[in-house]
Structures are given as C-alpha cells and as structure tokens.
Amino acid sequence: MSLESFRAETRSWLEGNCPESMRTPMILQEMPGGGKRAKYRNPETKLWLDRCAAMGFTAPTWPKEYGGAALSVEENLILRAEMARINARTPLVGMGLSMIGPALLEYGTEEQKTDHLPKITSGEIWWCQGYSEPNSGSDLASLQTKAVLDGDEYVINGQKVWTSGADNADWIFCLVRTDPDASKHNGITFILFSMDQPGISVKPIKLISGLSPFCETFFEDARASRKNIIGTVNEGWTVAKRLLQYERTMIGGIGGGNQRSTSLQEIAAEYIGLEEGKLADNSLRHKIIQHSMNDCCFGLAVRRNTEESKTTKAPSFVSSMFKLYGTEQNKFRYELMLEAMGSQMLGWEGEGFSAEELGQTRAWLRTKANSIEGGTSEIQLNIIAKRVLGLPD
Ligand SMILES: Cc1cc2nc3c(=O)[nH]c(=O)nc-3n(C[C@H](O)[C@H](O)[C@H](O)COP(=O)(O)OP(=O)(O)OC[C@H]3O[C@@H](n4cnc5c(N)ncnc54)[C@H](O)[C@@H]3O)c2cc1C
Numbered sequence: 415m416s417l418e419s420f421r422a423e424t425r426s427w428l429e430g431n432c433p434e435s436m437r438t439p440m441i442l443q444e445m446p447g448g449g450k451r452a453k454y455r456n457p458e459t460k461l462w463l464d465r466c467a468a469m470g471f472t473a474p475t476w477p478k479e480y481g482g483a484a485l486s487v488e489e490n491l492i493l494r495a496e497m498a499r500i501n502a503r504t505p506l507v508g509m510g511l512s513m514i515g516p517a518l519l520e521y522g523t524e525e526q527k528t529d530h531l532p533k534i535t536s537g538e539i540w541w542c543q544g545y546s547e548p549n550s551g552s553d554l555a556s557l558q559t560k561a562v563l564d565g566d567e568y569v570i571n572g573q574k575v576w577t578s579g580a581d582n583a584d585w586i587f588c589l590v591r592t593d594p595d596a597s598k599h600n601g602i603t604f605i606l607f608s609m610d611q612p613g614i615s616v617k618p619i620k621l622i623s624g625l626s627p628f629c630e631t632f633f634e635d636a637r638a639s640r641k642n643i644i645g646t647v648n649e650g651w652t653v654a655k656r657l658l659q660y661e662r663t664m665i666g667g668i669g670g671g672n673q674r675s676t677s678l679q680e681i682a683a684e685y686i687g688l689e690e691g692k693l694a695d696n697s698l699r700h701k702i703i704q705h706s707m708n709d710c711c712f713g714l715a716v717r718r719n720t721e722e723s724k725t726t727k728a729p730s731f732v733s734s735m736f737k738l739y740g741t742e743q744n745k746f747r748y749e750l751m752l753e754a755m756g757s758q759m760l761g762w763e764g765e766g767f768s769a770e771e772l773g774q775t776r777a778w779l780r781t782k783a784n785s786i787e788g789g790t791s792e793i794q795l796n797i798i799a800k801r802v803l804g805l806p807d
Contacts, residue, residue, distance in 0.1 A: 420489050424496045431465045433458040436503045442773070447508045449540025450584050459503075463537050466505035473511055473535045476519065480527055481535025487720060509578075510534035510541040512664040514587045514606070517657040521645045530585075530606070542609070543661075544574040544588030544631060545654070551576075552793050554589070555598045555651060559633065561590035561605065563640070568592070568605060570613070570636040578787075580616045580629040583609045587657070588638075593648050604650030604657075607638035623776060661788045662733040666740030667716070678702060678747055682754040698753055705746060712739060731801035738794040741784040748778040 415423075435458045446452075446459050454460040466472050469483060474490045476482025485493060497504075515534045518527055533539040550557040559572025570590055580586070586609055593601030609616075613636030618626035645653040679693075679702060686695050693699040719732055751774060752759045759774050761767035785791045799805045 417488055417492060421492050421496065424493055425499075427469070428496055428500055428502060431462075432497075432500060432502045433462055436462040436505075437501045438503075439501070440503050444503075446504070446506050446537070447540055447579070447582070448506055448510070448537025449508075449582055450538070451582050452537070452540070462503065463505045467536045470535070472506040472537065473515065476515070476531065476535065480519075480531035491717075506535075506537050508540060509543055509587075510539060513543065513657050513661050514541050516660045517587075517644065517653055520656065521653050525641070526644065539584045540579065540582055542577050542580045542583035542586050542631075544577055544586045546576045547573060548575050552790060554654070555602065557589055557591060557602065559588070559590050560594070561592050561603060561638070563592075566640050568603075568638045568640065568643075570605075570607070570633045570638060572633050574631040574633075576619075576628045576787075577616070577631040578628045580609065580631045581618050581626070585609060586631075587644075589650060589654055596648060599651045601648050602650045602654065603647050604644045604653040605638045606642040606644065607636065611636060613637060623779070658789060659729040659731070659733040662737035662794070663729045665784060665788045666733065666736030666738075678705065678750060678754075681751055685754045685756070685758065695754075698750065701750055701753075705743070705750060708743060708746075712743060731797055734789075734794040734797040735802065737788060738785075738791055738798070741781075741791065744784055745781045748774075748781045752778060 435456055444454075444456050444459050446463050448463065452460075463472070467481065470476070470478060470481060470485075471483055471493065473480075473482040474485040474493055475487070476484070478484045511534060515531060518530055522530070530539075534541070544559075545554060545557075547557050547559060559570065559574065561568040561570045563569075568590070570588070572590070574580075574588070577583075577586075585606060587604065587606050590603055590605055591601055592603040595601070613634050615632045615634075616629040617632070618629045620626050644650070682693055682695075682698060682702060686693055686698065688694060693702070716736060719736075723729065755771065755774065758767065758771050759778065761772055761775055763772065789797075800807065
C-alpha cells in the first residue's frame with residue numbers, strides 16, 4: 415500500500431472509531447494504563463483502547479503476531495500525525511509498552527514474547543519496574559535483592575524503592591543478585607514475576623502533594639519461574655542497560671514536540687494579552703520563540719535518530735542526550751508558563767483557581783522529577799562524556 419493510501423485509510427478509520435471524548439486533552443484521572451485492576455472513569459477510554467488494540471495501534475511498530483500493526487517508521491509517523499490532527503488521545507501508556515515490551519522484543523525467547531507481549535498490547539497487564547533500592551539509585555549495579563534457585567523457581571528476598579505504580583501492577587520486571595561473589599556488574603539477573611503472590615507487599619510513599627505515585631516494595635520469599643529470566647543468568651546488566659535506553663528515550667520524548675510550544679503560546683496570549691498581534695511582554699515573547707525553535711530542532715534530531723536506527727530499531731547511548739535535553743526543555747517550558755500565568759499557577763486548592771490552573775501547578779512540580787527518574791541528569795552527563803564523546807574515565 416502506498417503511503418498516501420495508508421494515510422487515507424488511517425484518517426477514515428480514526429474518523430469512524432475515535433470517540434468524541436477521546437479527542438480532548440488527556441486528563442490525569444483518565445490516563446489509560448490498563449491492567450487487571452484498572453478502573454475506567456470514562457468508559458470511552460476503554461472503548462478507544464480496545465478499538466486501537468484490535469488494529470494493532472497500541473504498539474504500531476511491533477509485529478502483528480504480538481498485537482502490533484507492523485507499521486514502518488514512515489507509516490507510524492503518518493499514524494501519529496493523523497491522530498494529532500484530530501487531537502486523539504494516546505490509547506495506552508505504561509512501562510509495558512515503553513520499557514519491558516521493547517526489551518522483550520530484543521532479548522526475549524519466542525515463548526516469552528508470545529506469553530507477555532499480547533497482554534501488553536491489549537492493556538491486560540500493568541507492569542512496574544523493580545530497579546532502585548534504598549542504597550542503590552545512581553549506583554544501580556550495587557543492588558542487593560537476592561534470588562536463589564529452588565527447583566524450577568527462584569526465591570527472592572529484598573527491597574525495592576520508588577517502584578512507580580507497584581500498588582496497581584500485575585507484574586514486575588526486576589533486577590536481582592544471583593551471584594553475590596561476582597563483581598558488581600556481573601551476578602545480576604533480569605527476571606519477571608507476578609506481583610499477585612503472598613511473598614510481596616507494597617507500601618505507597620505519600621508525597622506532599624497527597625498523591626502516592628510510587629511505593630516501597632518488599633520481597634519475602636517471593637517466587638519467580640526460571641522460564642521468566644530474560645537473557646542469561648548473571649548477565650542481566652546487559653538487558654537492564656538496554657531497557658534504560660528505552661526508558662530514557664521515552665522520558666526525553668516528554669519534552670519534545672511542536673504541539674506543546676503552540677499551547678505555550680496560546681496560554682501566554684491568554685494571560686498576558688496581545689499588542690498588535692504579538693505577545694505584549696517582549697522578553698517573554700523572545701523566550702517562547704527560543705523555546706519553540708529548540709523544540710523544533712529537538713524534534714528533528716529525535717526523528718533523524720529514529721530514521722537512522724531503522725534497521726536496528728533499538729536506541730543507543732544517544733538516548734542519554736535525548737533524556738537530558740528533553741527533560742530540561744520540559745522544565746524550561748513550565749518555567750515560561752509560570753512566567754506567563756504568574757500567581758495563577760501557584761495555587762494548590764480552593765477558589766480563585768480553575769481546574770486547569772491547579773493542574774498546571776502540579777504538572778510544573780512534576781517536571782522536576784523528570785530529570786531524576788530513569789537516571790539523573792548528572793548520570794546522563796557522565797554517560798554522554800564516556801559513551802558518546804569517548805572522553806576518558
Ligand atoms: C518520579 C520518579 C519515578 C521513579 N520510578 C521508579 C521506578 O518505577 N522504579 C525504579 O526502580 N526506580 C524509580 N525511580 C528511582 C530513580 O531511578 C532514582 O531516583 C534515580 O536513579 C536516582 O537515584 P537516587 O534517588 O538513589 O539518587 P542518588 O543516586 O542518591 O543521587 C543523589 C544525587 O547525587 C548525584 N550523583 C550520584 N552519583 C553521581 C555520580 N556518579 N556523578 C555525578 N552525580 C552523581 C545524583 O545526580 C543526584 O543528584 C523513580 C524516581 C522518580 C523521581
């Protein structure tokens with residue numbers, strides 16, 4: 415099929431199948447993460463998810479046998495552009511699609527792919543990430559959670575922390591130490607197991623915002639089948655690092671895209687006002703133009719990288735550059751929004767603030783976490799220095 419026919423077909427399918435309420439800006443409470451415990455406040459969220467999953471559009475570039483649509487890079491760009499044209503919400507988000515799925519496609523056995531990937535694309539299973547521990551964050555390879563083989567199962571003991579969404583997750587992808595005598599980067603194994611078992615307890619960490627987006631996760635004789643080891647026993651660090659590249663690419667993407675700059679311009683116009691068709695505040699206008707230009711260049715750099723890696727389809731250490739830049743760009747965007755909205759973006763609750771304004775305050779604070787999760791900015795700078803620029807240790 416030519417790209418033009420693909421565009422026409424996709425446009426017509428979207429027109430006929432995307433519900434009206436899914437053509438409005440995403441709101442936090444309707445974020446479609448899927449999973450067995452998902453509750454859909456708006457039933458059209460689930461309808462849209464199911465329709466997209468049936469077309470393979472929740473994971474457009476994945477092979478059809480695992481629930482994808484096997485789209486080429488160009489077709490995927492068309493799908494995204496057509497969705498943006500009608501403001502269609504993303505049908506499914508989460509670590510299944512953006513982290514463990516891509517890692518499984520690369521490192522999983524056929525059995526593992528068949529077992530897990532279709533449940534990700536359909537939104538049946540919600541995944542969480544068991545990497546960080548109380549004494550192992552940036553120095554992740556020092557992790558201490560232990561797994562000991564017992565027949566065909568590993569018995570797992572230890573603690574993870576900052577496990578996002580663990581209290582709602584069905585499965586976890588986890589780093590465990592299987593050889594305590596090996597040097598720290600060796601002796602780590604990458605394993606998957608169900609969160610729904612007696613040996614696991616989670617304790618949500620309550621933030622000042624009142625939300626609990628992440629948890630402490632405790633394993634006391636939790637069990638994982640040997641067949642769910644990804645890659646080789648004791649060589650899980652290789653899979654772990656690759657997954658982080660997928661994660662960093664995803665987090666970096668949060669900061670890019672021209673659509674976001676447009677809304678920044680609109681917000682500034684609404685709060686500051688226009689003079690002769692231009693934003694009334696000269697200095698802010700220049701900063702917003704700079705942000706838009708940076709956004710555009712960043713978007714093009716990401717796109718060039720995607721096209722260059724067409725054959726491997728895998729990210730590289732360059733993902734650290736995208737993560738660093740994308741998260742800084744996102745922070746800059748919200749600082750400009752704050753400059754435009756002034757004290758209207760500093761409200762926490764109560765009258766005098768619209769729901770959107772209260773949402774912007776929280777979103778602004780949340781941007782601060784973007785440059786910590788998935789490895790801090792300082793760690794990305796270390797990786798760029800060593801792995802991209804080739805500077806000595
Ligand atoms: C919103 C959010 C969600 C998260 N979700 C998850 C999750 O789902 N699963 C999970 O496993 N983890 C998760 N994390 C944890 C995250 O991966 C860690 O917070 C991160 O890797 C940093 O580790 P740390 O917090 O222990 O900080 P530390 O490693 O203690 O770092 C403290 C400070 O020291 C600096 N630093 C440390 N080492 C170096 C160095 N070598 N060179 C220069 N500077 C250095 C850091 O940059 C940082 O500023 C999440 C974190 C956040 C904020």
